[in-house]
Amino acid sequence: MEVLVQLYTAILSLIPFEPVRNAINMLVPTLAIASMVLGIVFILIWWERRLIAFVQARLGPNRLGPGGIFQSFADALKVMLKEDIVTADADVILFTIAPILVFVPGLLVYSLVPVGNGMIVSNVNVAIFLFLAISSITTLGILMAGWSSNNKYSLMGGIRAVAQAISYEIPLLLSIVGVIMLAGSLSMVDIVQSQNVWNIVRQPLGFIIFFICSLSEVNRIPFDLPEAESELVSGYNTEYSGFKFAMFFLAEYINTFTLGALCTTLFFGGWRFPFDNLLGDIGLQLTAQLGIVWFILKTMFFFSVVVWIRGTLPRVRTDQLMAFAWKYLLPAALLNIFVTSIFAAIGFGVFSR
Amino acid sequence: MSIEFKTEEITINMGPHHPSTHGVLRLIVKIDGEVVTDVVPVIGYLHRSIERLAQDRNYFMYFPVVDRVDYVSIIAAELPLAIAVEKVGGIEVPERAEYIRVITAELTRIMSHLFWLGTFMLDLGATTVIMYALRERERIVDLMEELTGQRMMFNYIRYGGVNADLPEGWLNKVKNFCDYFMKMIEEYEILINKNPIFLSRVKGIGIISKETAIAFGAAGPILRGSGIKTDVRKDEPYSVYDRFDFDIPVGTTGDTFDRYIVRMEEMRQSVSILRQAIDQIPPGPCLKKKLSFSFKIPAGEAYCQVEAPRGSMGVYLISNGTNTASRVKYRTPSFSNMQILPEVLRGAYLSDIMAIFGSFDVILPEVDR
Numbered sequence: 001m002e003v004l005v006q007l008y009t010a011i012l013s014l015i016p017f018e019p020v021r022n023a024i025n026m027l028v029p030t031l032a033i034a035s036m037v038l039g040i041v042f043i044l045i046w047w048e049r050r051l052i053a054f055v056q057a058r059l060g061p062n063r064l065g066p067g068g069i070f071q072s073f074a075d076a077l078k079v080m081l082k083e084d085i086v087t088a089d090a091d092v093i094l095f096t097i098a099p100i101l102v103f104v105p106g107l108l109v110y111s112l113v114p115v116g117n118g119m120i121v122s123n124v125n126v127a128i129f130l131f132l133a134i135s136s137i138t139t140l141g142i143l144m145a146g147w148s149s150n151n152k153y154s155l156m157g158g159i160r161a162v163a164q165a166i167s168y169e170i171p172l173l174l175s176i177v178g179v180i181m182l183a184g185s186l187s188m189v190d191i192v193q194s195q196n197v198w199n200i201v202r203q204p205l206g207f208i209i210f211f212i213c214s215l216s217e218v219n220r221i222p223f224d225l226p227e228a229e230s231e232l233v234s235g236y237n238t239e240y241s242g243f244k245f246a247m248f249f250l251a252e253y254i255n256t257f258t259l260g261a262l263c264t265t266l267f268f269g270g271w272r273f274p275f276d277n278l279l280g281d282i283g284l285q286l287t288a289q290l291g292i293v294w295f296i297l298k299t300m301f302f303f304s305v306v307v308w309i310r311g312t313l314p315r316v317r318t319d320q321l322m323a324f325a326w327k328y329l330l331p332a333a334l335l336n337i338f339v340t341s342i343f344a345a346i347g348f349g350v351f352s353r
Numbered sequence: 354m355s356i357e358f359k360t361e362e363i364t365i366n367m368g369p370h371h372p373s374t375h376g377v378l379r380l381i382v383k384i385d386g387e388v389v390t391d392v393v394p395v396i397g398y399l400h401r402s403i404e405r406l407a408q409d410r411n412y413f414m415y416f417p418v419v420d421r422v423d424y425v426s427i428i429a430a431e432l433p434l435a436i437a438v439e440k441v442g443g444i445e446v447p448e449r450a451e452y453i454r455v456i457t458a459e460l461t462r463i464m465s466h467l468f469w470l471g472t473f474m475l476d477l478g479a480t481t482v483i484m485y486a487l488r489e490r491e492r493i494v495d496l497m498e499e500l501t502g503q504r505m506m507f508n509y510i511r512y513g514g515v516n517a518d519l520p521e522g523w524l525n526k527v528k529n530f531c532d533y534f535m536k537m538i539e540e541y542e543i544l545i546n547k548n549p550i551f552l553s554r555v556k557g558i559g560i561i562s563k564e565t566a567i568a569f570g571a572a573g574p575i576l577r578g579s580g581i582k583t584d585v586r587k588d589e590p591y592s593v594y595d596r597f598d599f600d601i602p603v604g605t606t607g608d609t610f611d612r613y614i615v616r617m618e619e620m621r622q623s624v625s626i627l628r629q630a631i632d633q634i635p636p637g638p639c640l641k642k643k644l645s646f647s648f649k650i651p652a653g654e655a656y657c658q659v660e661a662p663r664g665s666m667g668v669y670l671i672s673n674g675t676n677t678a679s680r681v682k683y684r685t686p687s688f689s690n691m692q693i694l695p696e697v698l699r700g701a702y703l704s705d706i707m708a709i710f711g712s713f714d715v716i717l718p719e720v721d722r
Contacts, residue, residue, distance in 0.1 A: 055481055057484055225704075228704070230477070231704050
């Protein structure tokens, strides 16, 4: 895989004019990563449906293509051919912008994630903060969707989404601080490089908090209150149909995949093979070549855990959700920072940089 | 200094088409933020004049109609009418038929409770339990299909017995199902009972006190969940229920969790009744005398109630001596149970509406009739 990157760099260096080269260098990796993510999402939808069917003692989609893998393509085609209904009282501009605001940040954040050795669109030195900043735009889109639909269920869903996002973003941010302290950098590449011992060993509490909070951020069961179908019909996307609905739908899967990607990058060594620092130089290089494979495998694992949780747990209630964030997760995250900073300061064992 | 925020109430029209109103119930819910301030249930969307139809049709023609009163536990709706007609008409029922009635009634009770369990958990947001519950329900439906030829509207009980004798080996299949099902209940309880999210959603939610339950005429698991030990099968035994040994599970606080526990325990008791009935069932005919199509019963009246999965289901029958009843009144448990809803929901959270309403196990055709 690294060969591809080198090949691309070599071809790029043949282009004479620097502005053209820069423009191409911006476009090609972005398109590559976006198409990779979109391609994966279709597989994810199929995989979730198969896995949840396995949990629920049924078969799931198994007709179209090998194991039913083309089912999600057929569904996507169907949903695109649907009529795009805008309700009469809707605020048309916001109604149209909302799905874009939910969809685009979900794709945009992938430019900051190192999906393999050297495979990153832009290595920003404040990547984590940029990541969180971009991904919180999603909430704005959901609120817009809820408000502009002019539907009470949608509005309730939108309000719930904002309340939830505000509550859970704080412990989410605080739980990453430990990782940043250990890596000594905000750059994702540096964080992956710093994990000779995976961060899960050094930050178990941080990981648990992070996982719960990000589960809430992506609105998956047990935190799917903004779209709780037994309470709010379909929540913020009740009035959406056709392609706009598809964008919400895809965004949810992209975000869930992002959850896995972030768990992998921050706590499970990113694209690195387990214990690759013990393999010696040749082993290190060989496993690094296949970085993207390890990355996707790890991410898929976390996605599967999310699906598994969906099959097991009921939904929490709004007030319990808030109480959980402020009463338990926030103090636990602060404690995690405190303990980590002490260990990092004395440089004890695995905590040494 | 305190600052007072003026908040505006939102009125939400929940239903008649809403994913979790279990049919066509309409709830006009007033909410202040997430807190419910008032609920007005609107019923009648599924009214099919089932009681009125009794005055136009003779007893035989009317019988398939009552299956539609309660489509989830069909035998429970057939049984009180049959008993009432038999009481007024002095029709004898052979012993084997009584046992078959008990077996089918208990099977449909399990069927109904399984369906409730699935939809209740679905209301709470857990999607898996309904698949497991329907898997087991499917086995009962298959058994009933083998017995009656139908999967839902059995039309199996006849005045003076049941339609047909048991197929060969059917009792063994029921026995096997009992063994299998006891294992499955444990599986559900492993999945549900200690789940902290589930407990926080149901414990202390929707508390119905003993006094409220009695005042509103609640029935079945709701009454028992509030700690009142009553069951028509024990209090006024009909059919052959006095020959079986079973417990009446009761709750302590009357919250949603108690109603859940009561129903789970009731399924176990049903299995126990099924096993006893299969051991005791005598040979013999299952219909003493085939009645003519438009048979007449003498003038008179009778009220008969049975313990349906949702509580006491009663039929008040007035006969005027012809082949058609002059009045049939169904006293359905769902109707009286649902009256408590506004009382319990005031002050609850929006999400609690589903948890509490789900725990009531209301079947809308039974409410509207």
